[in-house]
Each structure stands twice: as C-alpha cells, then as structure tokens.
Amino acid sequence: MKKLILLILLISFSATFAQFDTTQVTETYGMNRKVIDLTGKWKVSYDEGDTWSVQHVPSTSYENKTLLYKKTITLSKADLANRTFHLEVNGISDNGEFYVNNQFLGSYFGGMTQFWVDLPESSLKVGDNELKIKVNPTEGYARQIQQLPMHATRAASGIIRKIDLISTAGAWVSGISSSYKLADGNTSASLKIKGAITTGQNGSVKGNVTVKTYLKNKEGQYEIGTSSMNVSNSRVYNFESKGIVNSPKLWSPDEPNLYSIVVKVIKGGSVIDQSEISIGFKDVTIVSSDNGNGFLLNGQPFKIQSVNYVDDINGQGQSLSDVQYEKDIREIKKLGANAIRVKFGLPHPYLIDLCNRYGLLVLYELPVYNTPTSILNSDEIKVRIKNIADRILTTIDNSPCIFSYGLYSYSSEGQNQTKSYTEDILAIMNKYTNNLVHKTIYSGSDYPNIKGYDFLIYNFKHKTFDFNKQLVRLKELQQNSGSLPIVCELGTTVQKHNKNGYADKLSLEFQAYYLLNSYSVFKSANLAGYTIDTYNDYLLQQPTMINNSDDKYVYTSGLVDRQRNERAAFKAVKSIFNKEKEPLLTAGSDPAGDQTIVFIITGIFFGLVFLMMINRFKRFREYFFRSVLRPYNFYADIRDQRLISAIQTSVLALLVSVSTASFIAATFYYLRFNDTLEYFLNIIVPIQIIKENLFTMVWSPALLILVMSLIIVLYILLLAAFLRVAAFVLSVRLFFKDAFTLATWALIPTLLLLPVSAFMIKIFEQMENGYLLIFLILVVVKIWSALRLFKSSAVVFDKPRGKVYLTELVIILVFVGIPLLIMQLDRSIVDYVLYIYSVMV
Template sequence: MISGHFCIIFPPTFHGVFSVLPRPFAHYPQTELTKIPLTFYRILPLLLSLLGVLPGVSAFGQVTIYENGQPTLVGSDASVHLDNQYRRKIDLAGTWSYTIDNESWKDVKVPSSFDYKGRITFMRKFTLDRATLSASSFHLIGLGINLDAEVYINDVFVGRHVGGYTTVDIDLPENALQLGGENAIKIVVNNNLSSRSTLPLRKQILGWRDYSGIVRDIYLLVTPRLWIDRLVIHSNLSQDLAQGSVDVVGVLNSKLSGSAGDTLSALVGSGQPLLAVDVIEKSSGAVVGSSAPQPVTIQPNRDYEVRASVVVKTPRVWSPETPDLYTVRARLFLQQARTVRGIDELECVTGFRRFDIVGNAFQLNGKPVVLRGVVWHEDVARRGGSLTYEQMEKDITLMKTLGANAVRFAFHPPHPYILSLCDRYGLLVFEEIPAVSVPSEILDQENFKLLAEAAISEIIERDRHRPSVVAWGIGDDFHSSDDRTRGFVERLAGTIAKLDARPVYFGSRVFASDQCAGKIPIAAFRLSFDKSSQLKSAMQTWVREHTGQPVVLLAYGKDVEPENRNGWSDPMSQEAQAEFFKKSYQSIGEAGIAGSFIDAFADWRGDRPWMSIGSGDRTVYRVGLLSYGREKRASFEMVKLIYNGEKTTALPIGRYRASFPVAHIVWGFAVIFVIAYLYHYNRRFNESFKRALLRSYNFYADLRDVHTVSIPQTIILAASVAVTLGVIASGILYRFRTDSLADSLVTIVFVSDSLKEKLISAVWQPFLGILAFSVVFLAVYPVIALFIKLFAFLVKRRVSWYHAFAVAVWATLPIVLLSPVGMALFKLLQAELYVIPTFALIGVFVVWSFLRILKGISVIYDVSRVKAYAGGCAVVLMILGGLFAYYETTYALTAYVEFFIQLGRSLS
C-alpha cells in the first residue's frame, strides 16, 4: 500500500463504483503518463510468473541414469558369440567413469541408459597378459551404444559406429594395446538427433525414448589370430517338411604376424587350414549333419569366404508350438597329415521352418497361421532401455501366457537376447529399422536412403539365422500415397531382396489411395489411438485395395488412465480398454486379415510429451496391456481370453457422465460482464469504445494530439482482450487435445518439451490455463508498444510509452466481440460443419485488429497509411521469415507440416 491506497489505482470517472479512489489520470502530468506503462512493464515478469503454477518438467536438472550393470551372459544361452575353447569374452560390464562436461568424472554401472541429450564420454581400464596379447586378436563388441560412438584405446582412435540398436564390432589394432600394463578404453557417445540427417530422426509424439550411453552388453571378444569372423546362414525346408538344408558362408580373417609369440603362424605354414560345418540338434546335442571340409586360403587382414552346405533328414520343425532349434557349428582346423588341430569355432542357433505367403494369408510349415501379436517396446520402469535378462525373459513368458504367437519389435531392432528368447519360446518376429513418421520429402533424400540401407543390412546380417524372424520392416507411419515414399520403399525392398528372402513390410497410416504396399509382399497399416472408431472401415479399405496380399494391422490400441476402474462406460477406464480389444478383435476376425498387433504389450516412455495425457508423466505412453512397471491391467486378462480362444466375461459398465468445460463459459462471461458494465455505466468508456471501434481515425488523432484516454480503462481493455484470446486458444486446444494430428502440429511448433508440458497442463486445467494464456497475450502489448516506440525514431516522431501502449490495446478492441464465440468454441468445433467458418471468423478479427494497429501507427506517426501498412507488414514478414528460417533449417518445418497435412487428408 502507498499513502493509504492500493498500488492499482482507478479514476473516479467510473461513476460511483470507483469513486473512493484518487484523482483521474487525465490530470497527471505527461511525465507521469510515461512512467505508468513503464511500471506495467516492470510488473510484467510477475504476471508471467503465474505460468509457474502450471506443472511441467524442467528442461534443466540432473541427468537421470537407469543402471543395469549385469555381467554379460556366457554359456549356451548367450545370444551371440558363444564361448568355447578357442574364443572367450573379456566382460566390460560393470563400473565405468563418465563425464558430460569433460571436467568432472563420476562412476556408473554399465549397461545403463542415460536420460540425456548430448555428448557423454565413458572410460574404463583393463589389463591383458603378454601371452594372450601375442597370440590373440581382439574385437570390441557393443550390442547397443546410442547413437554415434567413437572408440579410443589408449587415446588412439580405433573406430566409429553409427546406430544405437545394432552391433558395434571393431577390430582393435595391435599397436593400440599395451603389453602387460593397463589399457584405457574411451568411448565418446553422442545421441543428438537431427530432423533430417540422422536415423532415427528427431522423434515426434508416440516415438521412443532416445536414451544415451552404453545401453546394452559390451565386451572384448578374444579370438585366435586366424578366426571365423561371421557366418551367413540360410536354413531351408522342403515343401513336404521331410528334408532341411543349411547353406553357410563362413567369413574368415587373419592377423597372423609371424612374431615370436605368434605360434599359430608357423603351424598354419606346415599344414592346410580347413573349414567344416556341423548341424547339431540343440535339445539332444546330437550331430545330425556335417559338410565336407573346405580348404581355406589365408589372406592377412582381408575377408575370405568359404561356402558349405549340410543336409538334414527329417528335421524337427520350428513353430510357436514346438520351437525346436539347431546349432550350426563352423570348425576351423589344421590338417597335418593325419593330425587335426583345432584353430577356431563359431556357433549360431537356427531352426527349420517355412513361412510362406499364399494369396492373402500366411502359412507356417504348410498350415495357415493368423498372427495374434503384440507390439513390444524396449523400455521398462527403473531400467529404461537397459533391461535385465530376467526382465526380457519375464516379458516373453507373459506374451506366451497371453496366447500371442507373434511380436513386433517397435521401433528398432531389440537386444539380441530377446530374439534368442523368441527362438526358444516360439514367437514369430516382425523386426524393423528406426524410421518412424518420416516425411516423404526426407525419404526421397539420397543420404537418408543410404542410412536406411545400412541399417537394414546390419539387422539382416545380425539376425537372419533366427527362425523366429519372419519379416523385415523398413519403417512405420509413412505417407504411402506419395510417389517419393514409393521410391524409398522400392529401393529398400530391392536392397533386402539381395540379402534375404523374407518378406518386407512397412506401416502406413493412410486409409485409401495407398501407392506403396503393392510393391512389397505384406500390406501393413496402423491405426492411431484417436482413430480407433475407424478400425472396421480402415480394414475394409485395405482388404479391398490389396486383394491377393496378406493385410496386417501393425498397431491398434487404446489409451487408458491407470487407476480408472469406473466401468467401460468411462472411455478412459481399464474396462473401456478391455472392451475395446474385445470388440476390435471381433471386427478383425470378421475382416479376415492375416494378422494384427496390439499396441502395446506394456507402457513405454517417449521423447515428446503426449497431449492426450491429462496428468502424470506425459512422456510415459499409457496404452499397454501392462503398466510401465509391468502391472497387469484388465485388458491383459481380456486379451488372454481372446487369444487363447476362451469365453470372455462381461465387464462392469459403471456410471459415467461426460464433463463439460465450464471454465470457458465463466471466463468469457466475465469479459462480457466487465465490458458491458463499463459500456453502460461509464460514459467515458462508452465514448472511447464507440470512437475506437467506429471512428478510429479520430480516436488515434486525439492520442497523437496528447488527448489521453483513461489508463485504467486501457488496462482493463487490454486484460479483456487477452482473456478473450486466452479463452479462444484454450477452447481450440481443449477440443483437439486428444487428436494425434493436432498434437503433431503442436509438437512441431513447441520444440521445447518443457514448454509443451506447460502448454498441456494449461489445456487440461482450463481455469488456470486461460489465466496463463491471458498473461502470455497480455505480454504481447508491451512488445508491440516497444516496436511502435522504436520505429518512431526512424520517422522522427515523439511517441510516449503510454500512447504506444494505448494504440496497441485499443486497436485490438474488436477481439472482445469474440467472447461469445470463445464461450461456445468447444461445442462449435465438435461439429465439422462449423470448424472452417469458426476459424475463418477468428482469423478475420485478428487480421482486422492487426490492420487497425497499423492504421493507428500511421495516424500517430503522421505518415501515409500505405507506408504504415507496408512497413508493418514488412516487419511482420521479417519476423515470420526469421522464425521460418530457424524452424526450417533446424526442424525441417515444411517437410513435417506437409507430412501431417497429407496424413490428415488421407485419414479424412
């Protein structure tokens, strides 16, 4: 309080109502008139601090680390690089040091997932004895280092790998390792994503979390200096299932040096190296077939291929019901007269099965099979993307309990161990590259095609021996009605055909006019969570447009409020989610498609907050049959009954009544009441209102001639306009808060996740949200006044701060006339007939107000209206041009806007 009065002062011209307040502002000296708006600017930060009442996630803070730290698995159950007498692993799991700022170092257990964007340096030490170093070759193996990894041994750069979900395999040069002493390994990891030039791209909503770090197992593989580098395995099964064959290409390499400690060089020189392949029944250990030994030609530091084939009579056939497996063992040995000396062995697990496409259906081993699948995301509470072996096996056993016979690993290749579990437990696998929601413009770029080809080639090389993998995916959520997408699909399909015979798929979100699925064996589409009501019509369209092809629904599901058990009449309850799957699977059966995948097996965490989530952690997408922490929901039990062919039970309907957002009505009515009250009971406001609206030139001329308008009335009008705009913004966002395309467009604009969190909180809490939006719009007035003041210097005019502020406020007077529209906006936008007219009306009033500001500037500057309009439009265009240039270069604005608009048209 100042001199017994409050700081906010109103003149007595508000007849009677404010008569207790001090003298009218019209009597204040001109210097005081210029000080009052400055006071407003000073308190503006306090007004903006009101935004802090909205909960959100800070963009700054400590790095969250989800540690696993388990030792690398060894023995027969290891997913890759099985140990034997000739090769072993030096486990690098455990404690590492890391730094983010290159100054302070901290310890962390590896594998681990860093919830962090940027560059992290990891370091640890290991020792090698002289005998091992002189007789062996060393390879750094990382099953997942995200994304870009540079590797140094004793500060010597030894290699780089790009791709966080495929295997890092770097041969370590001999001169980089130290005899007997400690060796330091340093890995510099960078997971920054681009909107154009990385794979994956910077993610949109409903993607996955871009964890950084050494996310999966890491170890040194110690092999002989002449070793089998890899096996290319193709298992085949005759049509009558009576005979199997395994075609193997063994790729060998050599680092034989002839040094004193290299005893193998002398031995190889005295005999003939040979390669033989055995096929072993995994359950019994019996050898069921062997190839003839093939001679090997030694070529130091170069790959050398040796081919062999093995025939297996009456093999045990792999299927989800009987997942019988075989081990392919390649033996490299030295033949010296009658003496045989082993050099190296490499084993891979495979199986015999036929997965064929016959018409519009799949056949497994000659029998029709319909895919009953789930979508699995490599993420879990408290571990992030670094799941333990036990957690992966628990998930697979739950899938089998559920009755699923297939799993789709979205949106990238998973840990090899979970694929080995699919081999062992019997699950058909759809595996894909991390190309999700990629605009056609970017799919058409040569650099992106090369990245995608490299990724799919690495995946195929790693996993083609697995019987569980039945299809390769080249991406998801493409706009498949675009010619540029078709070019990408055809090229990737051609690349895959050269490497493997498995069918290819990608996910499309369009309902009609698809141009791409016909170019590959499987026609696959996906359904957004907000488009679940269109499931039946979408399936009918895809079946009709892709006759002769198996149609697969790659993803369908429904979001849920985890604690909501109000019965299925409540659309966000667990029962509603369960009822959705019950009805959807019935529709899927009636459509006769080849398979479907429920999205998702469990909740997962993404990079972008999802606007559909009203409260809680909005980056945890709550759509799973299980929660993020793997607690079962009602939908799990329902799907278990459906997938196992059991009778479903009736779910409680509950009592649910939809709520209506009254905040927009309350705030809108408040604006109408204030303006109407002042208009009818305050003569000065009445006159100013009519003159500003109907005779604006005279109004601005009076301001120019220093005939001031009431400051309290100006501030009240500014607040009323800001609240009206706040009601409109809140109403629009509230109406489209669960619309995936609207959320995608919001994500493009609000690139800061923290800012988007605040926005979502404002949308779901309309009372506070409208207040927050109003403060933001109110803050625009000082900015406009600042521009008016600055440009006054260019035209050599003296304009006070208050007059600049008053021009900005009174020019936007027409906006308050939209208050009734703002009150009814939620209902208006629910009717498609009124959507375009409503937006057009709002747009007209905004443009009208902008032109009125320019008109006011022309009057107080005393320049022609044409010059004011031209200058004002030029300034706005420069600002918009700068924003566009920033968004375009950094976030590929036009590509994504075009992509989502195309999707919107296709979906409609």
C-alpha cells in the same frame, strides 16, 4: 528288439539328413574362443575427461552429450599367446571411437546395432591395458528422427548394451549366413550356407586350414561340407556349403523347432575356432480371398497376434538385463501373443535368441517414424538406414523368428513422396532377405503406395472412440490396398492409478474396454492380425497431453507398467488372443465430468460485461462502432490526441484477452485426446517446461483461461512495444499509452471468439472435422485483426502506407523470422509442420 529300435532310429536320422555325410569325426579342441564379459564398473566422464565417476556399464544415459568410458583389463602372457582380440559391441548410441592403451582403433557407426572391433595384435600387453571408448550422440537429421517422432521413446546415449572382449586364434569365423528353399509340401529344404574366415596379423595361423560346416539339432550334428584353404596374414576368405534337408521340422510359434549351423576352423587336426548360429525352416505365404487377405504359415492359416515391444523398464532404462528380457518373453507368451513388434530401437541379439527359442515372430521397424519426406529422402538418412539395414541383415536375418521388416512408419503416402528412400532400402531388402517387408500407415491414407510391400499395418491417427466409423475407414483401406493383408494397430493410454471404471476414458478399465470393443467391431473386416500398442509403458522424449498424467514423460499405453505390473488390459488381451472368456469390467463414473460448462459461463459472463459497457458508456459505444464502421476516423482521433478512456481501453483489453483465451482453451479441451494436436504443440513449442504446464492446464479449462488471458495481455503489451519500435524507425512520436490503445482496439475482431468458444461443443458434435472450421475462424479473425493493426498504424504515423507496412513487415521478420530460422536449423520445424498438415490433419 533293442537292435530293431536302434536300426529304426538310424534310418530316421539318415532320412532327415539324407544328403549329408553322417560320418562322425572326432576333433581335438585347441585354441577356441574365450570371452571376457566387460560388464561391471567403468570410469565415465560427461565433460570430455575433466572429471570421472565410477558407474556400472552397460547403462542408459539420457544426456545428449559425448561420453567417455575407461576400463582397465589385466591380461597374462598366456592370455596373449598367439591370440587375436576383438570387441563385440551389442549396442551403443550413436557412434564410437575406440582406443586401447591410447592407440586409436577407429571410429564405428553404432546406432544400437551389433558389430565387432578388431584389435591389432600389438595393441595389447602383459599386465594392465586401458580400454577407452568415446561415444558421440546423434546429430543432424539422425537426432531429429530419433527425438521428434510422436510418442518416441526417450533418446538414450552411451554404452547401452554389454560389450565382450573375445579372443580367438589367428584365423576365425567372421560371418555366417544361410538361405533355404522349401520343396512343395515342405518335404525337403535346399540349404545354402555362406561364410567368411578372417586371419590376423601375427601369422600364428598360416598355411593350410580346413573349414567344416555342420547342421545340428536335438538328434545330432552332421557334416554339410568341407573347404580347404591356404591362408596368410590379414586376409578374408569366403566359403560356401550346400545340402538337402529331408523332412525338416518346421519352425512356428507353436513348435519352435530350431537347428544350428556350426562352422569349425581346423588346423593340424585341432579346432582353433568355432562359431554357431540358430536357424529354422518356415514357409510364409500371402493369400487373397473374398473373406480378406492373410497369411499362411507352414501351409496353415495364420493371424498375427502381436504386441509392440519397447526396450524400457523402471530402474534399468533401455539397458535391460538378460533375465528381464526372458521374463518379458515368458509373459508375452502367457498373454497368447505369437509375435512382437519392435519399436523405437533395434532388437537386442539376446531378445532375438529368446524369440527363436520360445516361439515369437518378430516384426522389426526400421527407426523411421513421422518423418517428413524432405528428411526421409535426404542422403544422410538413406545412408544411415542402409547401414542399419546392412547390420541387421547380417546379424539377425538368419533367425527363424524374423517375420518382416518395416521400412518406415506414418509417412506421406503420395505416389512419389517416399520413392527415393523406398527404392534404395527395398533394393537392399530384396537382395539380402526372403522375409516380408511392410510399412505402417495412418487411417485416412486412401491411396497408399503398395508397390514392393507385402502387407500394411494400419494405425488410427487420432484417438477415437467411434469404432464403427473407424471400421468404415478400415474397409476403404482394404479396397485400396489390393491383395495386401492388413494388420491393425490398437491401443490407448491411461492414467496410471485411475480405477474409476470404463466410464472414465482415462481409467485402467477403459483401456481394457477399448481393446475388447475395437477387436469385436473389427472382426468383421477379416484382418490379417492385430498388434497391441504397447506391451509395456516407456519413457518419452517429449511430454504427452492425452493421458492427463502426473508424469508427462511416461507413455502409459502398456498392458503392463514400467515396473511390469499387469493392468486390466492384460487380461482383456489375453482373453482375445487365447479365445477365453472376457473379464468383467466395472462401469463406474467419470468424477471429472464434462467441463464444457466453464466455457458457457465464461461466454455469458464476459458477454454481459461487454453489453454493459456498450449500454452504459456512451463514449465506449461510440468508440466501438466507429472503430468497426469508420476505422480511419477512429485512428485519426488517436493520432490527434483526442481523449479515449484508458480504463475503457483496459476493460476492452481484458475482454479481448478472455475471448482469445477461452477460444484457445476450448479448442485444446475438446481436442485433449487428439494426439495430432499434442504432436503439433511438441513440434512448435521448443521449451519443455512450457509444454509440461500447458498439457496439465488443458485438462483444467478454468485455469488455462486465466493463464492464457494473462499471456494475451502481455501479447497486447508486446504489440504496443512493436508499434513503438516502428514509430521510432519512422521518426514518429508515439506514446506507449497511445500504442497500447492502438493495439487493443485493433484486436476487436477477436471478441467474436467468445461466443464461438461457448458453443464450440456443437461444432465438434455436428462436424467430423470440426477442428478445421475452428482453425478457419481463428485464421480469419487473426488476419482481420492484423489488417486493422497495419491500417491503424499507417493512419497514426501519418506516413505513406507502403512505407509503414514495409517497416512493420521488416520488424516482424526480424522478431519472428530469426527464432523460426533457429528452430528450422535445430529441428526442421517447417518440414514437420508441413508433414503434420499433409499426413496427420
């Protein structure tokens, strides 16, 4: 009986690997790899080496400056004997210069990718060796695409992931890649393996070596192919093996069956180097039907259930430990997810290994978000993304968990807008990977460019609570996307400790309510899946307005916070993904209530003040109507020094200031959940502390009206100073009091903004794109006021209009153009504003 069982097992094994030589050969292990983990204490300098401090490495630095790292490594004579050394770098930002014992090894692009640095044999010595690494931050467009995307994670620099010192024999496996093709019915797989052997400089491994390739799983290890080669110093030798795997066990999130490819370098019967990678066999197919487009995984219908994952945790920043990665993956599996979508960074190799083992597909986004096409198509960005794609495809593409690569997120969808970039990156993808390719687009992209893509991820560009309206847009996108499946991105932000119930749109309960209801409504669209934004909270590069949080630099869209405490939304998503009973949620109330009454009271009060001035003060009434109906005569009075009350002018300045301030405050308040407005303000306002305070005051309209009124008064004083400068240039005598009078009365059209702000809520309630009308009103009022200001100065200066206008335009260009030019050079402000207008508005 035992012999029969043994015979059945042998037949089973031989059937699985029928095309491979199953002869087991015993080999002696000699000079195999040795790994020295360099994690620990390093000396770090933030000032080009003037001062040094001891810090733990890897770690996350948020300093946008060059960092120097030093570490002493002690090696014995036995460590160095016939060995070649390499540094395995798992993630630095952005590029590094490497030195050993003051010998320059080279400059390497990092970009958070994994790469090796080969050390010359002569660079190391017996005893203490100093390793120095100079890490430079991103620059130019690379810095902009890292720091300026909407809700981008905080830009980190330095040695963020661990570095290992690896010693090998003089010949080592320097690369392994695999590809396969499944037969019909997945009954077998044609497997092709390619790799490279590299030799060092010392000549310790010279002559004939044998390279053996094996396929290994739980049942055993079996030889695929053997190559012999005659090697010499400092060369690279390629090898290739092929085989057929019968009845392969397929990889899926439910059954993550893994195989390993093992490559051994043998000399004189002894294994001198060995390398191993994990692979798996899976079959992904896109299907189209009347019920919607979707995926088949290993022949079975499959819906993406994903969470967006961002490398960040309280206390560690982006330098997550292996233990923390595994905790996160276990929790995500408990959630019922079958995929993660890696955003704002490159996946750690260990994270990919965990996804292989636990069964989670990976949707990886190339780090290109909210990028203007002028930057996207630049050579600098295309070369950078090509380098990242090349590194990614050579390090993780073999992993069965890799599902797709996202070429870009939230860019313009015009037919030729992204053509240059898309064609270049797609060419790399099509050549080196069989995995899918996708992109992420905003709602409102009626005619997305779908050529070359396998599916789309759809994101709502404005935080909206009208699910049915978004469902209509979603179905319109489906009609314009041909046979491409659509995955929907869902998420909303919260106040971290808000437990007021889902009546409060910033509460923890509302986040759960939002996800449950949006999923319920969108089910009728038969989407190919969902990705939840995000699994965890993370630090931001730019402050956020939309969640009214005390900490403006934490994006609180996570199902768990930065400390990994679960929120109500975690249970809600778990019920969605696992088809469990929905959690009960408390309705509660919104204690802040609706503060629109502030604008109504402000409009009524200051409207009455204006009417009182008109009715009670005859001179004011005359001045007002003359300035509107007969502006030339009014400005001539100022020129001729006819008395105009300074008190009445000051009251008018107050009314103008409050009208403008109330209009701005009302607009911001009604759009306080609008991430496009938040993004626009982050782009055009360069000073962080101003944005932080502005985003706080947006939620307190009365305070914002007060502060903005003071700012508008200062603005009027600056206009008066501007007129004094123009008068000086034109050799005209103009007192500051008269300049202030001129500036104030020129701004009379802004009084129209007061009643608009009082009843702005009606505009937003009645019009879907009410903000466009609001913007149009503001533009008309500002142009009218500017024309009045130009005309008044020409009359008062008593100079030809052309000369006055030209002088004032030159002064404006100097005072406005220079800061604008600086911001354009620093952050491409014009490109980003045009992007916001064309893509997000």
